[in-house]
Each structure stands twice: as C-alpha cells, then as structure tokens.
Amino acid sequence: MPDTAAPPSPAHPAFTFVKSAGGIEEYRLERNGLAVLLLPESAAPVVAFQVTYRVGSRNEGAGLTGATHLLEHLMFKGTERFNKRLGTSVFNVLQAVGAQVNATTYYDRTNYFALLPSEHLGLAVEVEADRMRGALVSDEDLASERTVVLNELDRGENEPLRRLVHAVYATAYFAHPYGHPVIGWRSDVETVTAGGLRHFYDTYYWPKNATLSVAGHFDRADALALIDEHFGGIAAGPEGDAAAEPLVAPETVTREPEQSGERRVVVRQAGQLGTVLLAYKAPPGLDADADALDVLATLLGHGKSSRLYRRLTDRGLATGASAFFPRLRDPGLFMAYATLAPDADADEVERELRATLRAVAEEGVGEGELARARRQVVAEEAFGRDGPYAVVAQLNESIAVGDWTLYPDYRARIEAVTAADVQAAARRVFDDDRLTVGHYVPVLPDDPTAAGSLPTDAPEGDA
Amino acid sequence: MNPVLPPATAPLDAARLPLADRVSDVTAGPARLLLCPAPVRDVVSFRGSLWAGVDLSGDDDVALALAVDLLDKGTRHRDRFEVAEALEGRGAQLHFYADNLRLGFAGRALTEDLPDVLALLAEQLREPALDADEFEKERRQAVASVRRAKDSTAGRATGALTRRLYAPAHPNYVPEPDAELERLAALTVERVRAFHAAHVAPTRLTIAFAGDLDGARVTAAVEANLGDWAPHDRAARFDTTATPTAPGRTDVEIADRLNLDVRMGHPVALRRDSPDFVAAHAGLFALGGNFSSRLMQTVRDEQGLTYGIGSALHNVSVEHDGHALVYASLSQDRLEEGLAATRAVIERFVQVGVNEEELERVRTTLAGTHAVALATTSGLAARLLVNAERGFDIGYLDHYPEMVRALTVDEVNRAVRTHLRPDELHVAVAGTLPAAPSGGA
Numbered sequence: 001m002p003d004t005a006a007p008p009s010p011a012h013p014a015f016t017f018v019k020s021a022g023g024i025e026e027y028r029l030e031r032n033g034l035a036v037l038l039l040p041e042s043a044a045p046v047v048a049f050q051v052t053y054r055v056g057s058r059n060e061g062a063g064l065t066g067a068t069h070l071l072e073h074l075m076f077k078g079t080e081r082f083n084k085r086l087g088t089s090v091f092n093v094l095q096a097v098g099a100q101v102n103a104t105t106y107y108d109r110t111n112y113f114a115l116l117p118s119e120h121l122g123l124a125v126e127v128e129a130d131r132m133r134g135a136l137v138s139d140e141d142l143a144s145e146r147t148v149v150l151n152e153l154d155r156g157e158n159e160p161l162r163r164l165v166h167a168v169y170a171t172a173y174f175a176h177p178y179g180h181p182v183i184g185w186r187s188d189v190e191t192v193t194a195g196g197l198r199h200f201y202d203t204y205y206w207p208k209n210a211t212l213s214v215a216g217h218f219d220r221a222d223a224l225a226l227i228d229e230h231f232g233g234i235a236a237g238p239e240g241d242a243a244a245e246p247l248v249a250p251e252t253v254t255r256e257p258e259q260s261g262e263r264r265v266v267v268r269q270a271g272q273l274g275t276v277l278l279a280y281k282a283p284p285g286l287d288a289d290a291d292a293l294d295v296l297a298t299l300l301g302h303g304k305s306s307r308l309y310r311r312l313t314d315r316g317l318a319t320g321a322s323a324f325f326p327r328l329r330d331p332g333l334f335m336a337y338a339t340l341a342p343d344a345d346a347d348e349v350e351r352e353l354r355a356t357l358r359a360v361a362e363e364g365v366g367e368g369e370l371a372r373a374r375r376q377v378v379a380e381e382a383f384g385r386d387g388p389y390a391v392v393a394q395l396n397e398s399i400a401v402g403d404w405t406l407y408p409d410y411r412a413r414i415e416a417v418t419a420a421d422v423q424a425a426a427r428r429v430f431d432d433d434r435l436t437v438g439h440y441v442p443v444l445p446d447d448p449t450a451a452g453s454l455p456t457d458a459p460e461g462d463a
Numbered sequence: 464m465n466p467v468l469p470p471a472t473a474p475l476d477a478a479r480l481p482l483a484d485r486v487s488d489v490t491a492g493p494a495r496l497l498l499c500p501a502p503v504r505d506v507v508s509f510r511g512s513l514w515a516g517v518d519l520s521g522d523d524d525v526a527l528a529l530a531v532d533l534l535d536k537g538t539r540h541r542d543r544f545e546v547a548e549a550l551e552g553r554g555a556q557l558h559f560y561a562d563n564l565r566l567g568f569a570g571r572a573l574t575e576d577l578p579d580v581l582a583l584l585a586e587q588l589r590e591p592a593l594d595a596d597e598f599e600k601e602r603r604q605a606v607a608s609v610r611r612a613k614d615s616t617a618g619r620a621t622g623a624l625t626r627r628l629y630a631p632a633h634p635n636y637v638p639e640p641d642a643e644l645e646r647l648a649a650l651t652v653e654r655v656r657a658f659h660a661a662h663v664a665p666t667r668l669t670i671a672f673a674g675d676l677d678g679a680r681v682t683a684a685v686e687a688n689l690g691d692w693a694p695h696d697r698a699a700r701f702d703t704t705a706t707p708t709a710p711g712r713t714d715v716e717i718a719d720r721l722n723l724d725v726r727m728g729h730p731v732a733l734r735r736d737s738p739d740f741v742a743a744h745a746g747l748f749a750l751g752g753n754f755s756s757r758l759m760q761t762v763r764d765e766q767g768l769t770y771g772i773g774s775a776l777h778n779v780s781v782e783h784d785g786h787a788l789v790y791a792s793l794s795q796d797r798l799e800e801g802l803a804a805t806r807a808v809i810e811r812f813v814q815v816g817v818n819e820e821e822l823e824r825v826r827t828t829l830a831g832t833h834a835v836a837l838a839t840t841s842g843l844a845a846r847l848l849v850n851a852e853r854g855f856d857i858g859y860l861d862h863y864p865e866m867v868r869a870l871t872v873d874e875v876n877r878a879v880r881t882h883l884r885p886d887e888l889h890v891a892v893a894g895t896l897p898a899a900p901s902g903g904a
Contacts (some may be wrong), residue, residue: 012562041502044838076754087820090752095826098831114836144767150796152770154722158616158894216838270718272610286776304535304547314543318605342576342607372552379554382506383571387839443719 012224022408032236034207037051047216048388049124050113052399055204057182058107066184069105077141079134108329109400115389118217122226128229142194160269160440168279168438171265176256206237211399215390216228244256263436271442274340276350281434282334285327291413292425297323299373311356317344327401334429361430364423375416483858491682493665493692497847499673501840507577511670512567515662516697520632525646526658529560532601537592555580562805563634568853578684585688598652613640616724616893622728623891633702635778666694673843679758703783715893723894727789730888735781742878749817749825750774761808768801781853782809787883810885816876823879830864878900
C-alpha cells in the first residue's frame with residue numbers, strides 16, 4: 001500500500017514524484033519518462049545501482065531465441081566511450097573503483113547492476129546511460145562472444161535438472177515464448193547475426209522501457225542530479241526511427257492456448273539418480289491467487305517441517321523435494337519436484353508428489369503450518385533488506401512482473417493470506433488437465449546404450 | 464512506512480567506525496563472542512565454529528560430517544520435526560557445517576527471537592538424539608549425495624587435482640567417490656556417538672553476531688545455554704604440507720558432459736599469515752580474479768574459448784598450506800585449444816608480471832570488495848569469524864585495505880615468481896573427453 005506521507009523534498013526539478021511505498025520513492029524523469037526508484041538507507045557507505053529493462057526471453061520469436069541474453073553479454077563489449085581498445089571497458093572502469101558488476105537475463109527482464117563505494121555512484125550512472133543507446137554490438141564482438149555463450153550453454157546442459165526444466169517448459173508451452181530456454185536454442189545462438197541483435201537492442205533499450213533503482217548510502221538530490229545529467233538527453237523511445245521498427249508491437253506476445261490434458265516428457269542423460277518434476281499452469285505474478293501460491297510453495301517445500309520433506313525426504317524416497325512458483329508477467333508454472341533417493345521408484349515418487357499436492361486442494365491446510373509458512377516469508381522479506389544489492393535484486397523481480405510495489409507491500413500481502421485462500425488457490429491450480437510431468441531418467445555411464453541414446457521426445461537433446 | 468526499514472536520516476556513524484571500535488569482544492562461559500551492531504532493523508546474523516580435534520589419518524572427517532548431518536534430526540528433548548518447527552515458526556535459519564578441522568554453524572533470526580534460537584542451537588550441539596534410524600537415513604542421503612557428485616564435472620576435476628597434490632591426511636584432500644562410499648558404508652552410529660561425545664565441545668568456540676542486537680542480552684543468552692559446557696583438549700592430527708606427485712594430467716571421463724571442467728595447480732609454500740600472502744593473493748587476482756583479469760580478458764573476452772576462467776590461492780590457511788589454482792570451463796571441441804591458451808597466459812604473466820596500472824585496479828578492487836563484503840550482517844559475521852579463526856585481531860579487518868593499497872609492483876611480481884611456477888602445474892580435466900586428443904596439454 002502506498003505511503004501516505006508527503007514525498008521528501010527537495011528532490012530535483014527534472015523529476016516528478018510519483019509515489020512511495022515501504023520507504024522506496026518513485027520518480028519519473030519528465031523529459032523521457034524514465035522511471036527511477038530510490039531507497040536511501042543508512043547502512044555501510046556502499047550503493048547499489050541497477051537498470052532493469054522490461055525485455056526478456058518473453059520477447060523473443062523464432063530464430064532470435066537467446067537474443068536477450070546474448071545482447072546482455074555484448075553490452076559489456078563496449079561503446080565508443082567505454083571500450084577495451086581505450087582501456088575503458090565497462091568492467092575495467094567499474095571494477096577499478098571496487099565495484100561488483102554483472103547482469104542477468106530472465107523471462108521478463110534484463111538487469112545490469114553495480115554495487116560500489118558510494119562516492120563512485122556517478123561513474124555507474126554514466127556507464128549505464130552511455131550504453132543504453134551507445135552499445136556497438138559489432139560483428140567482431142559477436143564472433144568472440146558467441147562461443148562464450150555456447151560454452152555457457154554447454155555448462156547448463158551438463159546439469160540434468162536444468163535439461164529437465166527446459167524440457168518441461170518446452171512441453172507446457174506450445175506457443176508462448178516461455179517455452180524456450182532463456183539462454184536460447186543452440187542453433188539460434190549459433191546463427192543469430194549482429195544485425196538481428198542490434199534490431200532487438202534498438203527496439204527495447206530505451207528510457208520508456210527501463211527502470212533505474214538506487215539503494216544504499218547516497219544523497220537523494222545528488223543521485224537525481226546525476227541521473228538527469230546522464231540520462232536526461234536520451235529520447236524516450238524509437239518513435240519515428242524506421243530502422244528500429246519492431247516486427248511486431250513490442251508489447252505483443254503470443255497467448256498460450258488453454259491446456260486441456262496432461263502432458264509428459266522424459267529426459268535421459270548419463271547420471272546416477274533421477275528427478276521427477278510436476279508443473280501446473282498457474283496465473284500471472286500479479287493475479288489475486290499469486291500470494292496464496294507463494295505461501296503454498298513455502299508450506300509444501302521450504303524447510304524440514306514442510307509437507308514434501310515429511311512425505312518424501314524424511315521417508316527416504318527422495319534426497320530433496322521442494323516447490324516453487326516463479327512469479328512471471330504472463331501465466332507461469334507452479335512446480336514441485338523430488339530428486340530420487342537410491343533405489344527409489346520414480347513412479348512411486350510421482351504418485352506421492354501428486355498426493356501431497358492433492359491433499360492441500362482437498363483437505364486444506366492447518367493453521368500451524370500456515371503460520372510457519374507466513375512467518376518464513378515475512379522473515380525472508382526482513383532479511384531481503386540486508387544490504388543494498390539484496391534490495392535492488394528483489395525490486396528487479398517486482399519490476400519484471402509489472403509492479404514494483406509488490407516488493408515493499410509483500411509482507412502485508414503475505415500476512416493477509418488465509419487458509420481458505422491457500423486451499424482455493426490449490427484447487428484452481430492443481431488440475432491434472434493443466435499438468436506437465438517431467439522425468440529425468442539417468443542412464444548409467446557403464447550402460448552400453450548410453451552413447452547417442454537420447455530419445456527424440458527430449459526437446460533439446462544434443463548428443 | 465515499513466517497520467523493518469531504518470529511517471533514511473539515521474546517523475551513519477555506527478557503520479563508519481573501525482570494526483576494532485565497533486565490535487565487542489567478550490567471553491560468555493566457554494565461548495568467545497564478537498558482537499557487532501549494524502544499522503539494520505530487527506534482524507541478526509551469526510556464525511560460529513568450534514575446534515573438533517580431528518585425526519584425519521582415520522575416519523574422523525566422515526564421522527564429523529555425519530554428526531553434523533544429525534544435529535538437526537532431533538535432540539533428547541524434541542524430535543526432528545519439533546526442531547524444524549521451532550526454527551521455521553520464527554522464520555529463523557540455522558545450519559551446521561563441517562570443514563574437516565572445525566564444526567561450524569551459521570544462522571539468522573529476527574532480533575526478538577534470537578534468545579530462543581540460541582537455546583535451540585545449544586540443545587542441538589550438546590544433546591543431539593543421534594538416533595540409529597536417523598543415522599541410517601542420513602547415511603543414505605550422504606551416499607546419494609556422493610553418487611550425484613559423480614556427475615559433477617567441477618567436483619570431479621577439483622577432487623582429481625587434490626589427489627595429485629595431497630595425501631589423504633591433508634585437509635585439502637578430496638577422496639575418490641568410490642572410496643568415500645566405502646568409508647560411509649563402514650561407519651556406524653556408535654562411532655558417530657563416540658565422536659560426538661569426544662570431539663563436539665566448546666574448544667576454541669567463537670561466535671560472531673552482527674545486526675540489530677543488544678550485546679548484553681546476547682551474552683546472557685549464550686551464558687545461560689553454554690555456560691557449563693566443558694571443552695575438550697584433543698589435539699588434531701593432520702598433514703600440514705602438500706606431498707605432490709610429479710606434475711602431470713588426470714582425465715576423468717564422465718558421459719554426456721560436453722562442457723569440461725579444468726583445474727590446474729601446484730602446492731604453494733604459504734600460510735595465511737605468511738608475510739607475502741597478500742602480495743601473492745593480489746598476483747593471482749591480477750591473473751584471474753575477475754572480468755578485468757588477464758585470463759578473462761584473453762581467454763574469454765578476446766578468444767571466446769570459455770564462459771568462466773580464473774585463478775586464486777586455494778584453501779591456504781594458518782594451519783596448513785594450499786595450492787595455486789587456475790580453473791576453466793571448456794567446451795569439448797575447444798578443450799586442447801583452451802588448455803594451450805590458458806597455459807600461454809599463465810606463462811606470459813609470470814614472465815612479464817603485473818604493471819602499475821593493472822596493480823592499481825587490483826588494489827582498488829580488493830579494498831572495495833572487502834568493504835562490500837562488510838555491508839551485510841551475514842558478511843560481517845562471516846568475516847569476523849574467519850578472522851578470529853586465523854588468530855588475527857579485529858583490527859586486521861580495518862587495516863586490510865591499507866595493506867592492499869601499500870602493495871608495490873615489485874612485491875607482487877616477486878610473490879608471483881615465487882609462488883606460481885608454470886612448469887610445475889598439475890592438470891585435471893573432467894567431462895566427456897574428445898575421442899582422440901588433438902594435441903598435448
């Protein structure tokens with residue numbers, strides 16, 4: 001819920017105060033609509049600065065899967081101003097002042113962040129403003145970075161659980177871009193051109209599609225002045241620039257047709273112990289049921305008093321079992337999984353997983369476990385304030401879902417979740433017609449059929 | 464306004480004081496407590512350890528690991544679920560770990576819950592149930608975990624390198640997975656109970672707390688729960704120096720793993736308190752500490768051969784030596800090319816050394832990283848504890864940035880030439896190896 005207190009002043013004449021919640025203030029840079037979130041804290045003399053672009057693998061079409069992530073890599077290759085040839089690459093200049101610097105890409109967003117001594121905030125602002133429109137995205141840089149990303153892809157493919165999650169998403173989504181991995185399909189990573197990436201960049205990397213977050217020890221007026229100085233001269237968006245004309249409207253994303261029957265997928269890979277994963281179609285992250293689903297995931301799968309731990313891990317059927325609900329902008333998945341104990345039967349584990357979930361839908365939850373789950377979520381939120389990086393990282397996900405106030409209001413929302421809410425959400429989500437079941441079946445390394453035996457139903461087998 | 468948020472106008476003074484002035488170093492029963500107030504609301508992080516007095520020539524490390532796994536599986540007063548509910552009902556976290564020589568624990572709680580969590584911590588450490596059925600379950604979990612680790616290219620390469628450099632009684636030695644499975648099979652609950660009785664005691668027990676805390680209240684809670692706990696006087700037995708084989712390469716074949724993990728290294732005659740440790744650390748950082756380092760700039764950024772590559776001094780402590788480590792991930796089709804490129808960067812680095820501009824970046828980065836690590840309560844607690852385990856005074860954490868800033872090019876290059884010797888590097892590679900090696904490593 002928004003704070004009722006008046007905005008702190010003086011702020012800065014170039015900005016309009018929009019609202020505040022949980023001590024976080026939102027401003028808009030009037031000249032181009034850039035959104036700015038400020039959380040001044042009196043902690044250690046460090047500050048976190050972040051740019052969140054509301055573009056992710058959700059915005060990628062065929063042939064461009066992985067473009068958001070590959071572009072994120074190329075954003076470190078330089079601009080006319082900050083580049084390796086001048087000895088001023090982004091990493092060089094920011095790490096030289098002691099900054100921790102990186103970027104991540106996910107379904108709905110891409111974020112660039114630096115955690116650095118407070119006196120160097122201006123440098124981080126300057127670097128991000130410069131590369132918002134000045135990235136070179138050259139053919140030469142793409143050539144060397146493409147193989148870096150292919151190695152990153154190989155690293156991911158080494159992990160059976162990651163292959164399983166990719167296979168389950170690809171099976172659950174026929175049409176919506178959530179169906180392809182954030183890192184992209186291998187052949188797209190191998191073939192995308194610098195021109196394709198530049199078009200992607202020119203479509204999405206603009207102030208109107210970005211939110212800045214600043215948290216930690218800084219002066220509010222100084223920070224706004226720095227942001228105005230460096231971002232103020234950038235146009236709001238690509239309007240009128242024919243070269244940046246998107247192939248489809250940037251806000252248009254294919255709608256996933258209703259799932260009307262259970263789907264199953266098997267991933268086989270050399271290894272020791274299997275995994276079973278259940279994924280139910282679930283509502284968007286801002287849906288009224290989403291808070292109850294967060295509590296439900298905690299109650300099912302977090303900690304040694306949780307239902308899945310008791311029913312699977314403690315009984316020796318699994319070495320680990322958990323549930324999670326990534327809150328996404330479009331309808332997502334509610335997942336529960338178990339990693340199999342030696343000699344455990346995958347079908348039995350699947351039956352137990354399904355029975356554990358069904359019991360919540362049919363019988364509801366107890367007040368004791370509900371209170372524990374709520375308390376865990378609330379404590380997470382309190383610890384989420386531990387250090388400025390933790391704050392901007394959480395804000396980043398709320399921005400991606402579509403409303404940054406999800407983060408500051410989270411505690412109150414979770415405390416309002418009732419046992420009836422949890423049961424009702426479980427009833428709506430745990431519908432077998434909207435379920436995708438994935439099994440990772442390990443092939444023992446000494447099995448002569450292991451080599452080249454990946455079945456065709458594994459959507460990304462590349463052996 | 465959210466109640467957990469500190470007001471934006473709160474004084475900064477507390478967070479800016481030197482740690483030596485900010486941290487209370489007090490005794491509570493058998494424990495040394497380091498109490499560090501930090502400007503957050505309502506939360507406290509803590510981290511502690513005790514000296515287990517292990518004999519690494521036997522099976523003490525396996526017994527310690529299983530004892531640690533059993534600490535949260537029930538006490539004489541509460542079953543495993545009551546223990547979990549006591550923590551989770553408060554939103555608190557507490558976990559135990561073993562690092563071969565010590566038993567450690569780390570946790571966090573809302574300030575108001577800290578006394579209850581400390582009471583539970585004491586109960587778990589002092590009076591675990593060590594129940595026979597729970598032991599069997601934990602052993603099965605440990606077996607599963609070793610079997611799963613067989614599939615990890617990073618873990619297998621790391622283990623293979625340590626077996627080239629160390630004997631089994633060295634704390635840095637990682638056994639072969641099959642040997643570990645045999646050791647687990649031979650372990651009994653009686654052995655774990657005997658180990659707990661003899662080794663889990665408040666010898667050199669140190670606990671660091673950071674956050675929104677009342678020092679007197681924390682001290683009283685520790686006194687009340689641990690005050691009458693008696694230490695042991697067992698000496699630990701382990702190798703303090705490496706015993707490497709002749710330099711060479713170990714390949715570990717793992718099917719279906721097209722990314723290969725590479726570990727290169729050789730022992731270093733260094734301890735954490737050696738006069739040239741910080742210079743050697745800075746040198747290895749210049750070689751492979753971050754994106755600006757030689758290895759990342761050359762093998763990743765220019766040549767595109769790897770997603771991740773780096774170097775560091777690995778597991779050098781005040782109690783034993785460690786090794787210079789270079790690590791990389793390489794796709795199967797670029798393996799030999801990547802190995803050769805990595806070697807070339809290392810050789811050139813040792814020949815030419817760092818220059819002033821490069822060292823200046825490293826100085827600033829190491830000082831900045833240190834400051835950032837102290838910006839969270841969990842980071843503060845972790846740094847305070849490890850600093851105390853090393854026997855350093857709290858002021859070391861305040862002076863560390865000055866030590867780094869005072870490093871000269873000559874000092875760093877001398878340390879690099881002394882402690883990094885390309886001809887002596889061992890190599891371990893794990894993953895699906897190319898069918899026919901295209902060149903020597």
